[in-house]
Amino acid sequence: MREEETKRSSQDSRFKRYFKKRWIYPAVYIASAALILTGVLWYQNSGDKADQLDYKATDVPGKKYNDEPAVEVNRAMENFVMPVTDPDAAEIKMEFYDNDSDKQKQEAALVFYNNTYHPSTGLDIAVKDGKEFNVLAAMGGTVTKVEEDAFLGNVIEIEHDKGIVTQYQSVKDFEVKVGDQVEQAQVLGKAGQSLINEKAGVHVHFEIRKDNIPVNPLAYFNKPLSALQDAKLEDDSQKASEEDAAEKGEQSEEGTSPEEGSSSEKEETGDKEGTGTDKGTDKQGSGSGTDTGNDEGTGTDKQDIEKDASESKDSTEETDSTKSSNS
Structure with a gap:
């Protein structure tokens, strides 16, 4: 026991020393x-390795993939489609005014309103039975405009990409509002009527625009969005086509019906003949007619005066002779 105590005491003393x-x-x-x-650094490094195994697209420097909606990926795979449920039952009442098409098609693509012709900037689509039908989104996108407009028959606009939109006019019973994300073939409303094209009846006026320039929808049906993104459009050509449409509209207005055309031609020819005869009579009257008339008129007047003078002289001579005989 003493030895153990001595050992412990010696160890304690060493520890104290x-x-x-x-x-x-x-x-x-x-x-x-x-x-x-060391423990803190090891813990942080182990957490970074775990994050690296489960990283997100937003962790890539210089890229912000989550800023773009996931719909964009699906939209790139979509093609423009006709905004109706059954394209086979659809009927195009009026086509897009194309400056490169023939004269007959251009005249058929003119909208006549308020004594003025306007080029059609889209398609007027109806169904063969003339009944109401659902208007569908031609491609997915964001609704940027929903307006009530009696002249155009109300307007819905959907943006599919920066500067690329589709417009749906002559629509009623809206089922979307501004800011809604719509999918392709989603119902937007029902086809209605418009004041600008009452002849079309129940229809939808469909437009595709890039940078506010209308393009021919028939040229982009069943084609992806990239086809329009790569297209180069010039606003000046559209303005020129509108001017040509106005000129051709005036020409078609003159020759819409044979009776009107013939009557207008007759009026024009009558006016020309009338002006010609008027000019001729004016010339004749002012030239030979007036001159000769004046000359003849003055001549007859002079003859009448001379006759009167001679008669008066004869009468005076007779009176003088009677007086002399009486005397």
């Missing part, structure tokens, strides 16, 4: 701090 040294406490502090710092 060891901690009495000045450098021991700073060494313990430094070692503890090193262990703690």
Whole structure:
């Protein structure tokens, strides 16, 4: 027992002597701090490795993929379609005015309103039985305009890409509002009527525009959005086509019906003949007619005066002779 106590006492004394040294406490502090710092760094590195195994697209520097909606990927796979449920039952009442088409098609693509011809900037689509039908989105996108307009028959506009939109005019019973995300073939409303084209009856006026320039929808049906993105359009050509449409509209107005055309031609020829005869009579009257008439008129007047003078002279001579005979 005494030996064990002596050993313990000797160990305690050694331990006490060891901690009495000045450098021991700073060494313990430094070692503890090193262990703690090592543990923290190891924990952070292990968390970074776990994040690297499960990273997101937003972690890529310089790219912000989540800013674009996921619909864009699906939309790139979509093609423009006719905004009706059954394209086979659809009937195009009026086509797009194309400046490169023949004269007959151009005249058929003119809208006559308020004594003025306007080029059609889209398609007037109806069904063969003339009944109401659902108007569908030609491609997915964001609704940017929903307006009530009696002249155009109300307007819905959907943006599919920057600067590329589709417009749906002559629509009633709206089923979407501004800001809605719509899918392809989603119902937007029902076909209605418009004041600008009452002859079309129940229909929908469908337009595709890029940078506010209308394009021919028939040229982009069953084609992807990229086909229109790559297309280069010039606004000046559209303005020129509108001017040509106005000129051809005036020509077609003159020759719409044979009776009107013949009557107008007769009137024109009558006016020409009338002006010609008027000019002729004016010339004759002013030239030979007036001159000769004036000359003849003055001549007859002179003859009448001379006759009157001679008669008066004769009468005076007779009176003088009677007086002389009486005397």
